[in-house]
Amino acid sequence: MESPLRFDWEKLQNFCEMLFVRTGVSPEIAKIVSESLVQADLRGIESHGVVRTLIYHQRVEAQMINHTKEVEVIQEDDATLLIDGNNNFGAYIGIQALNRVIDKARKRGVAIAGVRGSNHFGTGAFYALKAIEQDMILLVLSNASQTMPPSGGIRPFIGTNPLAIGVPAGTQLPFLLDMATSVVARGKIIVAAQKGQDIPPGWALDKYGNPTTDANLALEGAVLPVGGPKGYAISMFIDILSGVLTGAGFGKYVNNMYENWEEPQNVGHFFLAIDINKFMPIESFKNRMDTYISELKGEPTAPGVEEIMIPGEIEFKGALDRKETGIELPINVVTDLFKLGQRYDLDLYTALLNSKEVNLHVSE
């Protein structure tokens, strides 16, 4: 086994940013998209990390993402926003929606933003974390292209539509949930396929509706919803708020980023922001969160469990760790990114943390 390749997160982010800029993307948009990708890697969500630089770049080249058209507010009222992303980068559209919904929530106590005409927007945690920094509670939903059958069905109809929730705390870590409504994120199956690994039983069906542990067959088939009918129902609700309500695609009308090269994705998102101060002073709320979390973490643990974790805790700690020890990328991702960098006169290896230890054979 050779040493894994580890990258300095800031340099890696800079590499991605420059790469988008040299493709013609504005520095502002390039920065947001790259931050979203690298933050996912830092938090250990490698399926949503810099691996996606490649597909985003391909979709820009194929004119499936239009990074020159500004995000537009279509309809606006006291506490509601309807936004058309005009097919710009998902993360850029997401940040525009987030900033606006937080502004409104600060005035009215609560606000919602529906978004249409968007693309894959990275992790929901990216937005939830920014809301937490501003002492806001955020719920963010997105639909996605078809990957899961409804309960009783065999064919993908709904996406693994994710939801993310951020809630600030005081001295404790904040509550940060970011989950797909599938048993696992489809990205994890993509990663398994890239690594040539099997997936556990119960994750997916093949394209004929049979259970499978083959990651490649699973990608052709359907991922299963978490908790059966409950996951199916929550995913459907996310599709309703993100897609049906906003005028975005829903069900089969959300296009697959990897497979459809004829049309924009037309992904929809939904943001809900709550100003805690309308209920109690923020400090009282944070004290109550701290009590809640410390009591929960003080519970007796099952055999073999060292510590009870709250949602997001593993990722927070992982991010701190990776800021020191670097982001480890699979060799095929490194190869692809390196080659893409070469096209734009950018050297991925300047972002390596352990360049002296490793044989840079991937560049050959």
Place this chain on the structure above:
Amino acid sequence: MESPLRFDWEKLQNFCEMLFVRTGVSPEIAKIVSESLVQADLRGIESHGVVRTLIYHQRVEAQMINHTKEVEVIQEDDATLLIDGNNNFGAYIGIQALNRVIDKARKRGVAIAGVRGSNHFGTGAFYALKAIEQDMILLVLSNASQTMPPSGGIRPFIGTNPLAIGVPAGTQLPFLLDMATSVVARGKIIVAAQKGQDIPPGWALDKYGNPTTDANLALEGAVLPVGGPKGYAISMFIDILSGVLTGAGFGKYVNNMYENWEEPQNVGHFFLAIDINKFMPIESFKNRMDTYISELKGEPTAPGVEEIMIPGEIEFKGALDRKETGIELPINVVTDLFKLGQRYDLDLYTALLNSKEVNLHVSE
């Protein structure tokens, strides 16, 4: 096997209503509470049906519910409400919160209400259905007393905190999700215990943290969250919005309706209402919902599955059916209700549908 006892839903509701009124509860409150219970039975959610008349009545008698104190708005802003239920009946408090949040949402497009000082409020579907009738999207959350361990824990810490969502459609049935964040609702384990039946593996742990299929041991132990860490996280979020944010109980500070006879429950709820018209004309939305639902229901089905169902569909059809054929109640529930009725000079059997066919031995 003797014929089961079937009750006319309107007469049964009237029986419960009169029973509460003769206990001293105001007709308005008695009507709401009884409607909530009978609607649950109609929809096949017997765990939340008239079986709960007994515990509600006991808590009124023990002065653990204070039906004479009015619901109070503690804090109010453009689109937010903080409500203290003052320990009245949960369903009455819930309806007060629902009416106010819908009024506000109609003005602002979106509104939220946090509720503290409440009791068990019946099914979330009760509120979601009323919102659907008014063309509103509703999300309603409630916390509950401790029944589930966090992931990695063994002891109950969070409740099976339910969420319900209602979304109107056009010619299709509306979307109506009402779920506990446990693998199953604790009420189903209560029903199994009452019927002397075993529960399936995977539903619960006994009080030592071992898996069990014994319903009685499960009631002493812990119900498991749906989807492991995902259900745990969603349940925790519901506790945060319903309890931490509102000033209600959370975690161990929500008291058990069956076990704690010293203090009020201090349950918390959270309501979010969305006015669809701020996004698109309601008729366009309903058309889109109809497209979505009909395409989903048109999907090929797995072997042995007759029809793909949307959330709430089974219950809608069941309710229509039970309005004709009656509500069937287990014999022990009938016996208890009959005896309670006798105390207030009310005859449960006047509500029977098939009184001529059955031997009314339960009254002996």
